[in-house]
Structure formats: structure tokens, C-alpha cells
Amino acid sequence: MLSTVMVEAAARSRRTIWMTLIGVVLAVVAAFAAATAVGPETVVAVINASIRGAIPIALGAMSGIFSERSGVVNIGIEGMMLMAAYVGFMINVGLSYGSVPAALQAEPVRLGLSIAGGVLVGGLMGLLHALLTVRFRVDHIISGTVINTLALGLTGYLYLPGATTGGRLPPAVTSPLTPDAGLFYWVGEIVLEKGLITYLTVLLIIVFTIALFRTAWGLRTRAIGEHPRAADTLGINVHRLQYLNLFFSGCVAGLGGVFLTLEAVGTFERGMTNGRGFIALAVMIFGKWHPLGAAAGALLFGFATALQGQLQFFNIKIPHQFVGMLPYLLTVIVLAGFVGRARPPAHSGKPYDVE
Template identity: 40%
Template structure:
């Protein structure tokens, strides 16, 4: 008789882990499959038989670059084929190796999908010719309060405090900038009062969430309502009388000579306001501080394992309070965009839910300042795209275009690029034993 070799059955725990890994790996594959199907039907078969034209130079640019003309049908099929290949790769990794598609490949696939969508939308417009420079510079401007808000969220949540109150911080920052600008007539006064407005919300958040251990999500929602009512009341009482007020100061663009004339990139990076340049410095600076300094190590230790941080001498609640207060200053300065750059007056609830989009950008960016800033730029791009296409006369209903930024937000929060895990102790109050 031949000897029979018995293979041991896998342990139940191992089978459960394998099944969980397979399910997690299949999620991006399913999403890419849906994206590929949309690309085949919409970008391929339903593509307009026109060409989308993207102007690469401003009308007053010193250096002129010919426009980029893209045939909608050919480009649509290229996008469809690339997405089919990405979906096939994702299924292969999910079924054969229980692995998800690499992050860079997933990001590139969604970039290709967004490019195909943009070409299709521009191709369906009555005037299929838009300025890419205007689209990108406007996107950076619209993403500015989102990015400042997401940086505020990163400062809080990396220290273990959930910051739902970003909306209130931005709103009170916008009101503070308007009040300070009208009272002092100077940009410095407006920015200082904007920072104080965000600081007020953060002080209340740290008081109730850190000291009195109130549920952080509930406190954040209440503070947003509080900021809305407070600014609405004072806007109707303090700002309605124009007497004894100076003219509202404005943050003008500060072009850098020479660099501002670079095609496409010049207007984006080197023709910004003071807030724009501050944003370009804040994002890499905060990333470096969080991940490359002793201070950042302490903050992340408090957000991941506060009890262990306490045992090595870190004052957990002191770190949390200081981070929350700093986050309020950051968000307050970001809120000044609405009254110092976008408009010259304050109106009730003028932030329009930007704080919640900033929170979605933070989750989308996996609590990393660099990735969160990229997510904020994506939301700003989608928002500006609807305005540009509305001017071009796209055939897509305006109601759908108005919903587009929020649709992107929902997909991002739902885990477009896979499951995100925030700091382990985020939202959990710490009581020293």
C-alpha cells in the first residue's frame, strides 16, 4: 500500500485572516471594474465626435504655448483600455496573492479616469475650449481653505482629538478677518483676528473634550452650530452699520518676477497671495514636523498610545490641548480666505460646509499632511471644474455639476483608495490613573 500524505487543515484563525485579506484586496478591484465599465460606455461609445481644447497660456502671458487639443473619442478609448488593464491587474493581485493594487497605481488609475471625465465634459460643451491655466489656478485658490482645514484636523487627530469643529473654526476665522479688517483697515489686523476666531473655537473644544471628557464628536457638532449662530448674530449687528469702519483690506497676488512667467506652472506656484504661499510652506512643514522631529514623535505617540506616552514622561493632555489650540489658529487663518481673497464682505454661513470637506480630505489622505493636501486640491479642482464647464456651456445638467464636489467627497469618505485607519487613540479621552 502506498503511504498517504495528510495535509493539515489550515487553522480557523488563518482562514479568517486570509478571507479578510482577500475581501479587502477585492474592494479596489471592484471599484476599478466599475470605473472601466463607465469609461467604455460613456468615454468610448458615448464620446462626442469633437476635440477638447485646453489653453496652456494666459491671455497676458509673456510666453505663449500652443493649446493642447485632444480628440474625445480616441482619448476616451485609451482611458477605457488603461482602466481595463488596471482592473485586470487588481483582480489578479486580489485572487492570486491576496494583495491590493499598489497605492501609486490606484492613484494613477483614478487620475486617468478624472482626465477622461474632463475631456468628455469639455467635449460635450458648446464651446469645447477652456483655459487649463485658469482651471488649475482657480482650483488651488478654492482648495486653500480646505487644505488649511485639513491641516488643522491633522494637528488634532494626530494628538488623539477628533476635530469635527473645522467648519466652525473656518467660519469664525472668516468673521474675525472681516471684523478685524474693517476695524483696523490693515491686513495684519485682519489675519490676527482671524487666528483669534479659530482659536476661540479650539479653546472651547479643548476645554470640553480634553478637560471635561465630553464626547468629541458631539462637542464638534455643537461648536459648528454655535459658530454659525454667533457669526450670524454679530454679522447682523456689528457689521450692518458701515460708520466708523475702514475699507475692507484685500490680499493681492504677489507674482515672483521671472518665475511667474513660466507656462502653466508659473501662475499656479508663483502668482499667489500671501495665504497661497503660506499654504505651500505649511503643508511640507507640518509633514516634516510630524514625521521627522522629536515634537512630532511625541504628538504621534499621544495619538497612538497615550498611556505608553505617559509612562515615558509625556504630558498627554498638555500635548493635546496645545495641538488643538494650534489647529484653531491654522484653521482661522485659512478661513480668512473668504473675506480677504474671495469676497470683500462676510455673509452668514459663507463657508458652505468646507470644514466637512476638509475632514473628508484628511480621511482621504490617511491623516498624512501631504496626501491630505492632494485630496484638498482634488476637491478644489472638481469645484472649479463645474464653474468652468458652466461657462463653456456643457450639455451636462447644472444640477449634476453642482453635486460633483460632494459626490467626490462621499466616494472619498467611503474609502475610494482602500480602508484607512486613523490614530488608534483618536477620539478617546485620557484620564491619568
């Protein structure tokens, strides 16, 4: 019986790999087909827009995985992102003033400090969530709502209309290829020409996947999300680990926030996260609390957003409001179709008392 269990598990993971491969192949084929139909420029534009849309969602989902795997439900991702987006932007604004020393105004220093500031603020918001839920045993949903409201109110109040900066993140790698290179040029346009945070996100997804499933930290994190009492009887400090992971969670959400103001858009607007934190939660569930699954979900959502943008350019006789619904509709369908089968960490959302 044991061996059948093992075989089944192995078959499951093999099936996942095959499904992924088939999905990738189908996507490539579809891209080529589309390229012959509407031209490579459009296809590459859609792909790049997909990635741009996917990054903050993926980071938000990663933030959700950090906290839910440790047993804390985090609906405050939206607020953490927004706060970090604001702080990152304002540091950028502040350092762009003429009176600031030139050394600080230099692009790497200025943007580096802005990113670090935003990420740190996100982390602090995560710690606030931990303080409320772990220490004061506030209901996790209430605490998350507090964080969202706080961020929306604070950033809205402190918002400076017309603030300008010395510029946003440039592409970290510029493509050396010219359109003469044909296919390679277009591939270069997709793979290269991206900002720092995009590459950082990809790296983070890989590192986080390995950390969660192949390190002692990951094992303990998963354990406290599933059965904190069991971890406690083995001498693991449940609450300390929850604080640590919620700090990480906030930092990652913060990175998603500063992506918006420092890489994608370059300015801040009131409520500019626009529900991404919540969509990230949906994507996290779609990805079954696995970083790779969440990344795939984020790409899917990014693609829907990009397609929606692109469809509005084409003269399709559908009111643009309906096209604009596409990403959200997709979220609903994806959640309705998958959430029933997904299984959250067993102890997520419940307070844990040490005896």
C-alpha cells in the same frame, strides 16, 4: 522575517512615490491635451480655481490632522473657520474706517492684523474644544457641534450687511512675464500671482509634514493619538500636548477661514464656509491623516469644484444642479472607496484619564 517586513515597507513607500509621479505626469499630459482642445486660458483658469478651492480645504484638513493625531476628534473645524473668517473680516472692516490712523490703514499692517486676529480666534476656538473634551470630558462630537453652532449663531447675529473694507490681499508676487513668453507665461500665471495665504499654506504643508514625522514633537503627538497610556508611562504630559495641538489645530482652521474673507472673496456672508470644514474632514481621511495625502485630496476636491464651475459655462445639456453636485458626489465616492482602508489614530475620539 524582519527583513521581509522592512522590504515590504520600503516597497510600499516606493510604490507611493511612483504612483504620485505617474499621477503628476498624467495631470500634466491631461492639462496639455485640454489646452489644445479648449485653449490655455481655460485650462489655467481651471487650475487656478482648483488651487483657490483647495486652499481652505487643505488648511481645514491640516487642522483635523493636528487634532486627530493627538487623539481628539474635531468636527468643529467648520465653526473655527467661520469664526475666524468673520473676525478677520471685521478687523479688516474696522481698520478701513477713515478715522483710523493711516499707519494702521496701510495694507500690510491692516491685513496682517486681520489675518493674525482671525488665526488667534481660531486658536482660541481650538482651546475651547480642548477645554471641553480634555478637561471636562465632553464627547468630542458634541463639543465639535457646540463649536459649530456657536460660530454659526454668533457670526450670523453679529453680521453687518454692507460692511466695506479697504480691499483684500493682493497677489504676493506679480508675474513679470507677458503672453509672449508662451508656456512660461502660463506657468507663471499658475505659480505666481497668488496671495500670501496660498504660499503660506504650501509652506505649512511641508513644514507640518516634516514636523509630524521627523521631530520629537511629532513623535509624541502621534504617540498620544495612538496609545496615550504608553506615552504617559514614559513621562509625557498627554493633556498638555493635547491643549497645545488643539490650539495649533484651531489656528490652522482659522487661517483657512481668513483665506476666504481676506484673500479669496474679500467679504463675509452668513454661513460662508458652506460645509468646507466637513469636506476637509473627508479629505483628511482620504489622505490617511497624512498632510501630503490631505493636500492631494484637497487639490482633487478643488479641481472638482473648478470643473463644476467651468462646466456650467459650457453649454452642456445637463441641469446645472447636477453639475453642481460634482464635488460633493466626489466626496461620497472618495470616502466610500477609501475610508474602509484608511486607519485612523487608534485612540482618536476617546477621553484619556491620567491615573
